[in-house]
Amino acid sequence: MLNAKNCQEIILSHGFHLVGFTRPEISEETSNHFLSWLENGYDADMAWIRKRTDERIFPEKYLDGIQTVIVIAKYYKNIKLSNEIKFSSYIRGQDYHDLFKKELKKISLELNKTYGEDYTFRGCVDTSPILERAFAQQAGVGWQGKNGMIINEKHGSYFFIGEIVTDIASDFYNTASPDRCGTCTRCLDACPTDAFVKPYVLDSNKCISYQTIEARGALGDNVELSDWAYGCDICQEVCPWNNENDLLQNMLYEGEHFTDNLSLAEILQLDEEGFRTKFKKSAIKRIKREGLIRNALIIWQENRSLVDANYVKRLFNDENKNIQFYARKALELDVGDN
Ligand code: B12
Ligand code: SF4
Ligand code: SF4
Structure with a gap:
């Protein structure tokens, strides 16, 4: 059984800001939203999303025996510059995919040492066939706002999301974050x-x-x-x-x-x-x-x-x-x- 507290400490020690635990279940409501999004063609030409729809809706097709999704997030420093042309803040510095992959690998190795080689700890970031935002909301990292972003009550939405998916059950699972958009538009x-x-x-x-x-x-x-x-x-x-x-400590792109x-x-x-x-x-x-x-x-x-x-x-x-x-x-x- 995964000790969530200990696991959270390990993850935070690698410079991440938020951690949450959720069961690997995509609700019928979420999967219907996702399917109707695809049916309406709102995915434009991103054919790679459609190709692996099944794994997104049924996470056990992505990892056999999956028990837990550990959602991990790291903030980046957003700045609004008065340049003639604009770049989104998330692109200001080093490619976050590389950073996440490297750190998630290290964390996975540590977890394998603690819990044994029989368990799988697979690091994911962005490109894996996972509905990251659905899991982030379920894991209490933040709610999905009307703009689609996961928003954390304390620190807002300028963060990246990654996961470690595993076939070991956890001794603790977070409750989902409630929607706080209210009447705002x-x-x-x-x-x-x-x-x-x-x-x-x-x-x-x-x-x-x-x-x-x-x-x-x-x-x-x-x-x-x-x-x-x-x-x-x-x-x-x-x-x-x-x-x-x-501002937080260790933000990316300081x-x-x-x-x-x-x-x-x-x-x-x-x-x-x-x-x-x-x-x-x-x-x-x-x-x-x-x-x-x-x-x-x-x-x-x-x-x-x-x-x-x-x-x-x-x-x-x-x-x-x-x-x-x-x-x-x-x-x-x-x-x-x-
Ligand atoms: C494809 C993609 C895009 C596409 C499509 C965006 C989209 N809204 O889906 C494009 C290229 C447009 C894009 C843009 C951006 N993206 Co993007 N993107 C992804 C990616 C790879 C897949 C998202 C996906 O599956 N979309 C399909 C839709 C249907 O899924 P969803 O957003 O989870 O949608 C849910 C809701 O729409 C809801 N829903 C649908 N209908 C309805 C109806 C009702 C009534 C309700 C209540 C809910 C609801 O249910 C859906 C299923 O869970 C993820 C990484 C990942 N693997 O998840 C990153 C990701 C979502 N992107 C991210 C970022 C940072 C961005 C940008 C901010 C980048 C930028 N600055 O330009 C913008 C933001 C645009 C926006 N407002 O969403 C981050 C988000 C971090 C966060 N804090 O939320 C992610 C998680 C990448 C990461 N690993 O950090 N992205
Ligand atoms: S949805 Fe958000 S990211 Fe996309 S064009 Fe509108 S304001 Fe920009
Ligand atoms: S509705 Fe308001 S609070 Fe909700 S995501 Fe949009 S701007 Fe943020």
Whole structure:
């Protein structure tokens, strides 16, 4: 039997801020919400979510004999900069996937030492086929707000979530966090693209975060990025539970980081080598130079005074054909077939 108190101490000693324990059950209500989200096509082109629907709804298909989901969270320091272009705070520093994977591995090894090699302790973060937010709410880490984010009553929503899933039962399970959104609708009202179909339900097709991070290839003609080059924080910025003065120890991204003062001109001048070097440790590498320049060109199209058109024209001869296409499109030249 897992000693939850001892396990929590181990996890906190690795620099995490929140820990909660829940049984590996997805309620019928949650699974219906998830399935109708998919049915409505709100997952846009993220086919990887659909591919592993079963494991998300039936966690025992993900880990045979699963008994406990230990939800682990770490806060990052959000800052609102007055840059000409915006980056979501979560991308400011080192890729959190790498950090979580490394630490969860160490914790799993410690737990195996204590409880024996017969048990499995599997670290997950973001990409595993798990409904992380459903488990986080069940584990008392926070409630799922109308903006979809898990919000902790004391410290708000600027944190990452990971899990250790295991086939050992725990001597303690948390109770779910109650919803504290009340009559507030600030996030729904502030979303610049009206991405919320209704409270708690996000249509990814309309979300700037989806368009800038997940969408591949050319973006639709009507896509608006409202100056966001990577991700979007608006529905968190307006949430009254996010208090900027509420700082914790060991927050990720304490100092200044490479996206903090990045200008549009700088992005448009990055070559492949420059991009690789600058974003070696950042999750931005996921969208590649092509994706970042695509986003930057759309921002420029929305506000041409940001940088001289020559920066865009230079890209007509770029080594990457898609970038040539985005640049011509930004200048509204005849782009032909891509
Ligand atoms: C796909 C994905 C996205 C997609 C889709 C977002 C979405 N709302 O699902 C896009 C690219 C848009 C995205 C954006 C962002 N994401 Co994201 N994303 C994910 C990912 C990989 C899967 C989420 C998923 O399964 N979605 C499917 C939906 C249906 O599931 P859900 O959000 O859990 O939805 C529940 C509710 O919608 C509810 N529900 C549905 N209908 C209804 C109706 C009613 C009436 C009610 C009450 C409830 C309800 O039930 C659903 C099932 O539990 C998770 C990691 C993971 N493995 O879970 C990270 C994750 C959710 N993302 C995260 C982050 C940080 C973000 C961004 C803030 C990044 C940014 N700054 O740009 C934005 C926030 C956008 C937003 N407001 O949600 C964090 C959230 C941390 C937290 N504190 O909550 C996660 C957990 C990653 C991590 N490991 O830290 N993301
Ligand atoms: S991340 Fe931005 S675009 Fe997406 S729902 Fe929130 S406010 Fe809207
Ligand atoms: S802004 Fe208001 S409605 Fe939206 S998540 Fe925060 S408290 Fe809930």
